[in-house]
Amino acid sequence: MEPKSDAPQRSDAQRNRERILEVALAELTRAQDVPLSAIAKKAGVGQGTFYRNFPSREALVLEVHRHEVRQLTDSAAELLETRDPAQALREWMDRLARFAMAKTGLADALRQATSATGNPARPGCSMVVGAIELLLDANHEAGTIRPGVHADDFILAIAGIWQIDPNGDWRPQVTRLLDIVMDGLRAGAPGQV
DSSP states (O other): OOOTTSSSHHHHHHHHHHHHHHHHHHHHHOOOOOOOOHHHHHTTOOOEEEEEEEOOOHHHHHHHHHHHHHHHHHHHHHHEEEEEEEEHHHHHHHHHHHHHTOOOOOOHHHHHHHHHHOOOTTTTHHHHHHHHHHHHHHHHHHHHHHHOOOHHHHHHHHHHGGOOOOSSHHHHHHHHHHHHHHHHHTOTTOOOO
């Protein structure tokens, strides 16, 4: 009898899966057409183990993206547990920017994986929106940002980070841009003097 797909994996199977995802992220970021056999070899797993976890290139690319998005979005709640809402929002914006800059190499592989007929849409968008809403709600409640800012407003305001060249010295420009966005979010906040 086949085990349920949602059953917990053995610890060694989980480690193999995590290692494959880690190696795949690095390799797919460098080159979208890296052979899957090279990823399996660098991850230290056999072809059977690799294909049991990821039956196709598309499945691998989508799971790498999902995994990275999950880490990014989970960090929103983690930051709110240890930081005040405004600081959590600004730190999360930095994480989002690093995510955007690091994922440009993966973007072509992701575009290819999601463009084939019958493949699902790019995963993670609703998760990112959920993280943004969580952070904005906490800031609205604390009175640290202007009232009425919605996730779609925030996304449009930070969209400029995807226009920055990730191959250059992008950090100072991203920092300036996100500081401007944060200043704009604070303008008119009930808690501001």
